[in-house]
Amino acid sequence: QKEVEQDPGPLSVPEGAIVSLNCTYSNSAFQYFMWYRQYSRKGPELLMYTYSSGNKEDGRFTAQVDKSSKYISLFIRDSQPSDSATYLCASSNQGGKLIFGQGTELSVKP
Amino acid sequence: GAVVSQHPSRVICKSGTSVKIECRSLDFQATTMFWYRQFPKQSLMLMATSNEGSKATYEQGVEKDKFLINHASLTLSTLTVTSAHPEDSSFYICSARWDRGEKLFFGSGTQLSVL
Numbered sequence: 374q375k376e377v378e379q380d381p382g383p384l385s386v387p388e389g390a391i392v393s394l395n396c397t398y399s400n401s402a403f404q405y406f407m408w409y410r411q412y413s414r415k416g417p418e419l420l421m422y423t424y425s426s427g428n429k430e431d432g433r434f435t436a437q438v439d440k441s442s443k444y445i446s447l448f449i450r451d452s453q454p455s456d457s458a459t460y461l462c463a464s465s466n467q468g469g470k471l472i473f474g475q476g477t478e479l480s481v482k483p
Numbered sequence: 484g485a486v487v488s489q490h491p492s493r494v495i496c497k498s499g500t501s502v503k504i505e506c507r508s509l510d511f512q513a514t515t516m517f518w519y520r521q522f523p524k525q526s527l528m529l530m531a532t533s534n535e536g537s538k539a540t541y542e543q544g545v546e547k548d549k550f551l552i553n554h555a556s557l558t559l560s561t562l563t564v565t566s567a568h569p570e571d572s573s574f575y576i577c578s579a580r581w582d583r584g585e586k587l588f589f590g591s592g593t594q595l596s597v598l
Binding site: 405407409414415416417418419422424461463465467468470471473474475476478 | 517525526527529532574576578586587589590591592
């Protein structure tokens, strides 16, 4: 079992839809949770960073972490064609390696 | 967010030559940097972890003599692909751990093509 599991998709939604991206993890020691966005042939860009459980909102993006169920979510409201990219969830413990999910390819259609 | 600069963005070389890729943290000090390799439609594969002033730690299956990593300062790490072969062609990405927490910031990546 991989330490961080993510459905690779692809996921296709119409413009304006709410997008829900999800990951599960197995290591109870993970405390730091991140979401990255990666455009083709570019480096990943840090979107959201969460420590421990809870919600975090930044503009159209909301990240949720439920440590009791080891579940990580990213919601994108009012999705735009420019949101089309691969989204990677990642987790780590303090000072440890960042473990990535497989990435979900998202396409937002105009 | 913090800025990590990676150069070159693209390199084409002949088989047998060596290629050096630079990774710089521009506005923070990075005691730890990471090097990843990524194949098309796949996630990031960690190759090695480098700590400033010490030898890099390589992941299982990564040839340390082929992929030389140097982290000589708090803002610069380099990856040298020695005697490159076509199978080394890939997208290489560096990242640096922010000095004020656990956030990891990535460079823009280097597309290596070995002919």
